[in-house]
Amino acid sequence: MTAGSPERLRADARRNRRKILATAALAFVEDGPYVPMEEIARRAGVGVGTLYRHFPDRDALIMAVVRDNLAATLVRARQAAAEEEQAWDALVRSMSASDETRLVLRLPTLFSPAIVAAIQADPEIRRIRRELVVVIDGLVRRAQNEGSLRADVGTGDLIHLFSLLLRGVRRTPDDTADVALERAQAVILDGLRAHSGDLLPGRPLSATDLEAE
Template structure:
């Protein structure tokens, strides 16, 4: 039996979209969202015309990547919350686990262009806020356990994680991955509750990261 041409076209379109998103995620994670669209199309194995048919401009592609990653992170965070009885272990596991988390935080909090694109989008904001709610729960629970130092907030953790991973650069991908994992390990060690250097100011909360507010 011959496949329905319309079904085949839909499958091809979906495959092209998935390939473009996968390529954009990989490139954005290394170079940020300002890379040439032609480079993304080349990495995805599609023509530039195909890329622009799926995503009419860079802003649409950045939004699609952010939406896809936020959705994945939210699913992961909720699964961790359901599986772990210790909020500290849940927070530690979330920090260690996914490239999606790294890219989402970079897109949401580090890239100025992405901030401009995403801050007015209600769906992106909803997903971002739901992720931060889960992280807030982990933070409060871990502090109640006595495992997380009491003078940090979810915003501190998000900013530290984003800044740390953005600085990781290496010629070989395996070295970069190893470096990222080592840095996250050092970060987790520094977050654990024990006598240490007193931090200036106050804990940074998830509300301090609200892109809808002007902190300039």
């Protein structure tokens, strides 16, 4: 119930809720999917009871973290689409920038197949994902029209490649890792740019081909 209508919470409860979500996201990434709930609560500065009042069990917490960060990713993608002149730049910006985006793209690799399935089945998550796909789809088309993105890739291919890239992000970033990421992204972007190379095998993948990411 709480999770369903976060707006209705008392001010302090809402603060706790946000604190827990942020802490949990970090904890999952740093310590894996089995961080003790007590550890999450401790880091968030609340008692376990409070954590459980907001999220009835671990799965509910995971779900909420995903929803939260996917929603943030959607917001950023829309901003990028609205603000960037070039669709290419909007694509690059919307799919690599924020911590939230990185988190969302890495979460499926953290959790067990069963939980990933639950995540994909969640109606709220599906809804946000659908909206996000609409935005990316638009950018892909615009970028192909402006001649910057090769014509034989689809939204699915893009999401897949950026997923791969961001999943590789070190848990504890350091300079070398940043350089490696930057260079890997450059190689991939080079591969994505419109140019006269060989066509890709198969057909452009749509986002629906790739439900899982």
